[in-house]
Amino acid sequence: MSTVSINVEIDGQQHDISECSWYFISPCGCTSGVMTTKDYDTGGWLTTEDQAMASWTPKRSVREQDKERGERLELGLREDVVERLEGECQHTPKWGAPVIPDGTEWGSATGLRTIHVVEELKDGEERSAWRAPICGAAENYFEISRSTRGDKPMCKKCLAIGAAA
Ligand SMILES: [Zn+2]
Ligand SMILES: [Zn+2]
Known part of the structure; x- marks a missing residue:
């Protein structure tokens, strides 16, 4: 059995995708949530923002509107999760909703x-x-x-x- 490792670059450093998560960035710029880089439907990895968005929001028309509103996903390190999610959004409207x-x-x-x-x-x-x-x-x-x-x-x-x- 062979193991394929997929490397991604974050802030100029190479990381294995299994060490990473997709972070939800609200239109206001705050990090509002997190999802895994593992694609449980296929057993593979969600390596691009488009793949990750499609996995989270299967309906294309909804996804496109979210994107237009400034919702994004950003690849980050899993180990940063607590630090990245501890902040409360101080913007109005909250989380750019x-x-x-x-x-x-x-x-x-x-x-x-x-x-x-x-x-x-x-x-x-x-x-x-x-x-x-x-x-x-x-x-x-x-x-x-x-x-x-x-x-x-x-x-x-x-x-x-x-x-x-
Ligand atoms: Zn209406
Ligand atoms: Zn905010």
């Missing part, structure tokens, strides 16, 4: 190409409800949850309204 108005949440509806910002769930509502998005798009039956973020890109009109609020 898209701002949505108070009392709203992201919602996803079948057949729509983007997720929209809608009024958050009220008492007695579970998961889904009829809503008219804040951008003026037609009323629809939305699954309302922050976790819809990875499903589809965010509506640009809703984003613009949130940013101006």
